[in-house]
Amino acid sequence: MNRYVRPFAELLAPALGCDIETAQDGIAPPPKPGMGELGFACFALAKERRQAPPAIAAEVAAAAAESLSPGGPIAAIKAVGPYVNAFLDAPQVADEVVRTVFAEGEAFGRLDIGRGGAVPVDFSSPNIAKPFGIHHLRSTVIGHALVGLLEASGYRPIGINHIGDWGTQFGQLLAIWQDQGDEARLADEGIDYLLSLYVEFNRRKAEQPELQDRARACFKSLEDGEAESRRLWKLFRDVSLAEFERVYGLLGIRFDDVRGESFYEDLMAPVLAELQAGGLLTESEEATVVDLEEWDLGVALVRKRDGSTLYITRDLAAADYRRTTYDFTRSLYVVGGAQSLHFKQMKQILSLLGRDWADQIEHVPFGLMRFSDRKMSTRSGDIILLEAVLEQAVALARETILSGASDKGRPPPDGLDDLARQIGVGAVVFNDLKHRRARDVVFDWDEVLSFEGSTGPYLQYTAARIASMSDKFRDRFGWVPGEQPAGQGDDATDLARLDRPEELALCLALDGLPASLERAVRLCEPSLVADRLLDIAARFSTLYAQRDWKVISDDAATSGARMMLALATRRALVNGLGWLGIEVPARM
RNA sequence: GCGCCCGUAGCUCAGUCGGAUAGAGCGAUCGGUUCCUAACCGAUAGGUCGCAGGUUCAAUUCCUGCCGGGCGCACCA
Numbered sequence A: 001m002n003r004y005v006r007p008f009a010e011l012l013a014p015a016l017g018c019d020i021e022t023a024q025d026g027i028a029p030p031p032k033p034g035m036g037e038l039g040f041a042c043f044a045l046a047k048e049r050r051q052a053p054p055a056i057a058a059e060v061a062a063a064a065a066e067s068l069s070p071g072g073p074i075a076a077i078k079a080v081g082p083y084v085n086a087f088l089d090a091p092q093v094a095d096e097v098v099r100t101v102f103a104e105g106e107a108f109g110r111l112d113i114g115r116g117g118a119v120p121v122d123f124s125s126p127n128i129a130k131p132f133g134i135h136h137l138r139s140t141v142i143g144h145a146l147v148g149l150l151e152a153s154g155y156r157p158i159g160i161n162h163i164g165d166w167g168t169q170f171g172q173l174l175a176i177w178q179d180q181g182d183e184a185r186l187a188d189e190g191i192d193y194l195l196s197l198y199v200e201f202n203r204r205k206a207e208q209p210e211l212q213d214r215a216r217a218c219f220k221s222l223e224d225g226e227a228e229s230r231r232l233w234k235l236f237r238d239v240s241l242a243e244f245e246r247v248y249g250l251l252g253i254r255f256d257d258v259r260g261e262s263f264y265e266d267l268m269a270p271v272l273a274e275l276q277a278g279g280l281l282t283e284s285e286e287a288t289v290v291d292l293e294e295w296d297l298g299v300a301l302v303r304k305r306d307g308s309t310l311y312i313t314r315d316l317a318a319a320d321y322r323r324t325t326y327d328f329t330r331s332l333y334v335v336g337g338a339q340s341l342h343f344k345q346m347k348q349i350l351s352l353l354g355r356d357w358a359d360q361i362e363h364v365p366f367g368l369m370r371f372s373d374r375k376m377s378t379r380s381g382d383i384i385l386l387e388a389v390l391e392q393a394v395a396l397a398r399e400t401i402l403s404g405a406s407d408k409g410r411p412p413p414d415g416l417d418d419l420a421r422q423i424g425v426g427a428v429v430f431n432d433l434k435h436r437r438a439r440d441v442v443f444d445w446d447e448v449l450s451f452e453g454s455t456g457p458y459l460q461y462t463a464a465r466i467a468s469m470s471d472k473f474r475d476r477f478g479w480v481p482g483e484q485p486a487g488q489g490d491d492a493t494d495l496a497r498l499d500r501p502e503e504l505a506l507c508l509a510l511d512g513l514p515a516s517l518e519r520a521v522r523l524c525e526p527s528l529v530a531d532r533l534l535d536i537a538a539r540f541s542t543l544y545a546q547r548d549w550k551v552i553s554d555d556a557a558t559s560g561a562r563m564m565l566a567l568a569t570r571r572a573l574v575n576g577l578g579w580l581g582i583e584v585p586a587r588m
Numbered sequence B: 001g002c003g004c005c006c007g008u009a010g011c012u013c014a015g016u017c018g019g020a021u022a023g024a025g026c027g028a029u030c031g032g033u034u035c036c037u038a039a040c041c042g043a044u045a046g047g048u049c050g051c052a053g054g055u056u057c058a059a060u061u062c063c064u065g066c067c068g069g070g071c072g073c074a075c076c077a
Helices: A005-016 A020-025 A043-049 A053-066 A090-107 A134-152 A168-180 A183-189 A191-207 A210-223 A227-251 A261-277 A311-326 A337-352 A386-407 A416-433 A456-477 A501-511 A513-523 A527-544 A556-580
Strands: A038-041 A074-080 A083-088 A118-122 A156-163 A257-260 A281-284 A287-291 A299-303 A331-334 A361-364
Touching (some): A005 A020, A005 A038, A005 A053, A005 A074, A053 A074, A053 A083, A083 A090, A118 A134, A118 A311, A134 A156, A134 A331, A134 A361, A134 A416, A134 A556, A156 A311, A168 A191, A168 A210, A183 A191, A183 A227, A191 A227, A227 A386, A257 A261, A261 A281, A261 A299, A261 A311, A287 A337, A299 A311, A299 A337, A311 A331, A311 A337, A337 A361, A416 A527, A416 A556, A456 A556, A501 A513, A501 A556, A513 A556, A527 A556
Parallel strands (some): A331 A361
Antiparallel strands (some): A038 A083, A074 A083, A281 A287, A287 A299
């Protein structure tokens, strides 16, 4: 929670007659201001001590207060009803926390829990020949954030884009191409043309069921290495990849490993042979399956009747490949919750093959994105393009910047395009990351394009205001915290001037950033860091809006202390947003 | 039918290993800028934490059953 939990537990333990861990586990923050910063409930002790909880609390508080060293960060320990609460000394907390942030700088909040362990993160993984829809945003953005969070925690993440460039869908495209393919149009319209073919295939499939058989045959010919099929496949792939790069560029994402499913083509035979040798394969309705009924996982189809392979066959080969290539400590798959069974089957099969690392594989599922009244469907063409959403957001950010500038009678800022991109993209990305990933999300233009309230731009804006204050501080006092030689400026600043309850609350919020990171990485839940950043920004903004709380004032000593607190806040926001993959503009 | 996920304010969501009077944002109403960026801040209204049992000193939180929604359950990925 924060750095004072442990010391409080050490004071409580002797008074309670328990060990420090037990005492620590019972500590939680009280619900309201004025009740102290940490609390311990005494209800559980009532039975064995045959005493009322408030009486126990009074005794424990008195005993713990006895051993309290005066002048420390824990100023008082008092009974509050049935609770024993610790009251912290704001000036000391501020001094410790703010100096920690300044000392650590870019490393503030970072952890070493990963100990350099490799963690492949499979995310985004779009299908070639289908455009990048808004529903791909979730995997892309959550996965990218996890890469950042893992890196900040001392892991060695490897961002993997497992491109869907293999399978029957290419057979579908090849089948429809035989009827109406037009290379001139492909060159001209790119992926949009491929989408129109895909939609056309699915439309005609309803009338002509034999089309699906032809698609399977086409995929078979592709898998058999037939030259024309191969040529077209490569063409579709190149056209698509080029377009995905634009979106990744906007989002600021790059992968360490971009590898299509097709790469595993030659690696599947050994896996199938091993399954065969292990007696795990059975024939069923002319296809080849692994029977997992014993584990309530149904059957996994690994080879179709015509001999061609499936999704899970390729994923098995890919899992082995990742293991030998990266020697991972965890292996993450950021894929929608709809695929839960697939990953359970995959892990079970790997386990049956004696892969003792199978339990290091983690499916990181997330809720799907849909329209309020219907599912998004690429097949019917009923989708919104991610690029279109990003462009809208950037356009709106641009308008907001321009109207803000004209209201204040200022010219448009330098670097307008870049600023608009950072804000617009930040809004879309943060909007996705702030929600717990398990929930389904309903696509709503108003929500995605909102820049007010709990949004990315709010965090960016808070950071930008502090940067601007820092400039004014420099003009006024001739120095600025963080740029001073030892013994001057920062070191000489009296942080004990930060004695307000709101300042204490902000400091504790800052101090909790590493704990949020730890939990976010453990649970693969970026929203935990997003929430922490919103809390930090809100607490700073509350302080900032108070009329009698000015950073820059005639009181140089207080000004210095507040400037340091503000810059520590900015540091936390910049670091945290950085982990999440969101840029922070210097000015807004 | 079986399995997984979700159900908290009008809307979108937080709520830590069970703890004190369940919190934010949006929307609504009211208020705040001769002063560091109002993409901000404050106040008011708004809750049977889906329902019913169980465990516990204590349940939004854990367990069971139901209800509602979403998603899966062999030749798509």
